[in-house]
Amino acid sequence: MSFISYLINGISLGSVYAIIALGYTMVYGIAKMLNFAHGDVIMIGAYVVMTAIAGAGLSPLLAVLLAIIFCTILGVVIESVAYRPLLNAASSLAVLITAIGVSYLLQNLALLIFGANTKSFSSVVPAPALVLAGGNLTISGETMVTIASCIVIMVGLTLFIKKSKAGQAMLAVSEDKGAAQLMGVNVNGTIALTFAIGSALAAVAGVLLCSAYPSLTPYTGAMPGIKAFVAAVFGGIGSIPGALIGGILLGVIEIFGKAYISSQMADAIVFGVLIIVLIVKPTGILGKNIQEKV
Numbered sequence: 001m002s003f004i005s006y007l008i009n010g011i012s013l014g015s016v017y018a019i020i021a022l023g024y025t026m027v028y029g030i031a032k033m034l035n036f037a038h039g040d041v042i043m044i045g046a047y048v049v050m051t052a053i054a055g056a057g058l059s060p061l062l063a064v065l066l067a068i069i070f071c072t073i074l075g076v077v078i079e080s081v082a083y084r085p086l087l088n089a090a091s092s093l094a095v096l097i098t099a100i101g102v103s104y105l106l107q108n109l110a111l112l113i114f115g116a117n118t119k120s121f122s123s124v125v126p127a128p129a130l131v132l133a134g135g136n137l138t139i140s141g142e143t144m145v146t147i148a149s150c151i152v153i154m155v156g157l158t159l160f161i162k163k164s165k166a167g168q169a170m171l172a173v174s175e176d177k178g179a180a181q182l183m184g185v186n187v188n189g190t191i192a193l194t195f196a197i198g199s200a201l202a203a204v205a206g207v208l209l210c211s212a213y214p215s216l217t218p219y220t221g222a223m224p225g226i227k228a229f230v231a232a233v234f235g236g237i238g239s240i241p242g243a244l245i246g247g248i249l250l251g252v253i254e255i256f257g258k259a260y261i262s263s264q265m266a267d268a269i270v271f272g273v274l275i276i277v278l279i280v281k282p283t284g285i286l287g288k289n290i291q292e293k294v
Contacts, residue, residue: 005137006259007252012143012212014251015150019205020228021235021243022157023198029238030174031191033083033095037102038202039225041078043218044106045071045203046210047114050121060124067203075199076192078102083195084188103222110218123211142212149208153201154244161240166193174238223267227254230274236287245285 023038045067052063082102086095127141161167169190172180181187202221209224210216227250235246253273257266277284 002259006255008139008143010252010255011248012146012251013255014231014248015146016205016209016212016247017224017228017231017250018150018244018247019153019201019208020224021232021247022153022201022240024229024232025235025237025239025243026170026194026198028232030170030194031083031087032092034099034229035078035083035195035198036096036099036225036229037078037082037106038198039221039223039228040103040106040110041071041074041199041202041221042206042209042224043110043216043221044074045206046121046216046220047110048203049124049207049210050119050216053122053124060126064124064204064207067207068200071199071203072196075195075202078199079192079195084191087188087191107218107222114218116218119216121210121214121216123214124207125211140212142208146208146212149204150244150247153204154240157197158240166190170194227267227270230270233284234274234277236284239284239286242284242286 020038020042023041024035027033027035027038048067048070049060049063052058052066053060058066082098083095086098123142125142125145127145129141130139130144131137132139161170169180169185170193172183172185173187173190177187180190205224205228206221210220228247231246231250232243233246234250235242235244250270254266254270257269261269281287
């Protein structure tokens with residue numbers, strides 16, 4: 001039963017990585033930018049929930065909705081202030097440096113407001129644990145809600161991209177910004193919407209992550225953000241199904257690495273597997289080679 005328990009926990013952790021990875025893969029797929037501040041939006045969302053519940057006395061549901069709204073606005077502000085002026089920059093290095101700067105800005109703002117001490121985060125998931133196999137296997141409510149949330153988000157986002165006018169605009173911008181603009185697509189608005197959706201999902205991921213691992217610091221989002229980026233590359237950055245597959249595989253590998261090899265070596269194992277995958281298939285599992293005409 002321990003193997004099944006580890007597998008379920010790995011899928012749960014991987015579901016969080018997959019939700020975070022969606023933000024990376026959407027922004028890169030549409031705007032060709034790497035938003036390395038995305039992991040810190042996770043932390044901001046968790047702090048908003050904690051403050052709303054402990055400070056303002058809001059219900060967990062209202063607190064989560066407030067965090068989603070706050071992070072959505074934050075994502076749009078970050079895109080318009082930090083990234084939009086660099087949309088046509090000659091070098092992608094400028095965008096990368098800006099993303100790192102925004103990440104440090106968010107971390108230090110959290111340090112100034114909330115301090116460096118670790119805060120206890122109360123779970124906002126009301127679901128009870130599920131006991132199976134005569135009590136030998138227990139699945140926590142947080143695990144079930146996390147996996148279910150990931151499935152719902154993936155299905156909803158896929159339908160949004162394929163069926164809605166805004167989703168079709170995103171596909172057009174991802175193919176060719178110039179041609180999309182000539183066809184009447186608002187490129188800046190589409191990219192801003194992409195950041196808004198990714199940041200809203202980051203808030204959800206932050207709540208799920210801190211509910212499962214109930215501690216919070218200004219650096220809480222840093223490592224999960226990096227691992228989610230690894231998951232996006234692992235699955236094929238720019239691919240929504242790839243983000244799901246990469247996230248789940250990464251979570252399972254990490255949990256099994258901690259359980260059967262070494263908890264200290266788990267991160268090294270994760271990044272080692274990524275290196276092997278990129279050597280064998282540089283575009284990731286579902287990534288495609290793109291030929292550019294010159």
